[in-house]
Amino acid sequence: MQKYYGEPVPEFTTCIPEINKGMVFTDDGGQTFRFEQTGLNVWRSSFDKWLADKAAESGTEVRDCISAVACEEKEGFVTVTFRGKETYTEQAKYVIDCEGVIGSLKKKLTGHDSKLIHTYQTFNLGSIDLDYQFFHAYLQPELSEYDAWFNVKDNQLVLGVSVRDADKTQYYYEQFIEYMRKNHGLRIEKLLKVDKWLMPHIQPGCPIDYGVGRVLFAGETAGFLNPMGEGISAGMESGYCAGMAVVGNIDNPENALDEYRNKVSDLHDYMKRQWNLVASMAETFREMG
Ligand SMILES: Cc1cc2nc3c(=O)[nH]c(=O)nc-3n(C[C@H](O)[C@H](O)[C@H](O)COP(=O)(O)OP(=O)(O)OC[C@H]3O[C@@H](n4cnc5c(N)ncnc54)[C@H](O)[C@@H]3O)c2cc1C
Structure with missing residues (x-):
């Protein structure tokens, strides 16, 4: 952020642990590999709000609740059609x-x-016998169709799986939770939130x-x-x-x-x-x- 904005990411965007120390991978044979590389642990809602505020500060007009629905290349410019309360078209270089x-x-x-990968993650109160300062990734094919993960944000245990076929999400999530119970002493006391999204299938x-x-x-x-x-x-x-x-x-x-x-x-x-x-x-x- 120093490079882009000349200032560090503000504290209000971060969660505990503020610094993530790296990743621990478990490969498909069950062997673990630890890679140390520090990074900030942020809540996307606060981080994205900060990014939008920085853009506005530097003169950008930030328009919320408006979608760009069409974009057309013309001779010497581009038109973009926006849809919010009303629909309108603007030109840009x-x-x-x-x-x-x-x-x-x-x-x-x-x-x-x-091509898309479907993600499903839950935010929970509970406990687990893993180093919460690392992001843990699991590559065993019996736990997901892509990867599964565990990390911590403000005392919330984040547990997720990603799949190619959305219909198999719940099956793999249950497999993963059972694996974490058996192997890492996972105890979920309360489910706080479920989050479903997509990522590109690279x-x-x-x-x-x-x-x-x-x-x-x-x-x-x-x-x-x-x-x-x-x-x-x-x-x-x-x-x-x-x-x-x-x-x-x-x-x-x-x-x-x-x-x-x-x-x-x-x-x-x-x-x-x-x-x-x-x-x-x-x-x-x-x-x-
Ligand atoms: C479950 C999950 C966990 C992840 N965890 C991490 C992580 O820990 N660390 C990490 O680095 N990455 C993580 N990622 C990946 C990261 O979220 C994305 O790679 C990153 O946000 C991509 O940035 P982007 O700017 O390309 O798109 P986005 O962040 O998705 O931003 C696109 C924006 O464009 C808006 N938009 C879309 N269509 C239109 C339209 N037609 N008109 C107007 N606005 C539009 C959207 O509302 C959105 O605000 C995670 C992803 C998932 C799914």
Whole structure:
């Protein structure tokens, strides 16, 4: 955040433990690997609010409860149609499309349909015999169709599974909970919240959609996501690079996409290395190697 805003992430966005010390993976043979790399533990609601406030502070007009429903490339500009209380269309020199995993505008522009993984996680009161300062990822195929995880936010035990087939969510979640009970002494006292969402199913080679003409894609819309659903840093960095590519080529759209591609090449290489590592740990991810 120092790089993007010249200031650290404020304390009100973080939860306990404030610093996550890294990841502990359990591979498909049940062996564990500990990777130490510190990161902030935040609540997305507060963190995203802070991001929106920072954007507003720097002069951006933030419009809430409004969807971009269409985007069209014209000669020398792009039109975007918005739908809120009313529907209206505006023009822009460029559009940075960072609408996340669903990517409905991207789909309309490119015809590319992202493959999806379904996520299901619960927030609970209770106890467990695991180091709560680490994010724990489980790659055994009997526990999920992708990965399963445990972490802690403000004393809440977060337990989740991800699947390719949404109908199998409950089955895998129950398998995972039973595994955590047996192997790590999980005791759930109270279920506080259930959270269902999606993430892109990253394909071999980690293909990225950089954009079309004057529309640049960033974050998950472009295809950026590291293993174990780690995508915030890639979302921020790719959005920053897209912005810088636009600023440097405001009247040269033919250069903007190339410059964007160059600027995110290190990020893309990092992503490929991360997926390669996971490929070596479990059959589910072997194709990513
Ligand atoms: C269960 C789960 C846990 C995760 N945990 C972590 C984690 O611990 N660490 C981590 O780094 N990542 C995590 N991720 C991944 C991370 O959430 C995403 O990779 C990241 O948020 C992607 O950022 P983004 O900006 O591309 O998209 P998003 O954060 O999804 O933002 C897209 C925004 O665009 C808005 N939008 C969508 N369509 C339109 C439209 N048509 N018009 C207007 N607005 C629109 C959406 O409402 C949303 O606000 C997790 C993901 C899941 C599902």
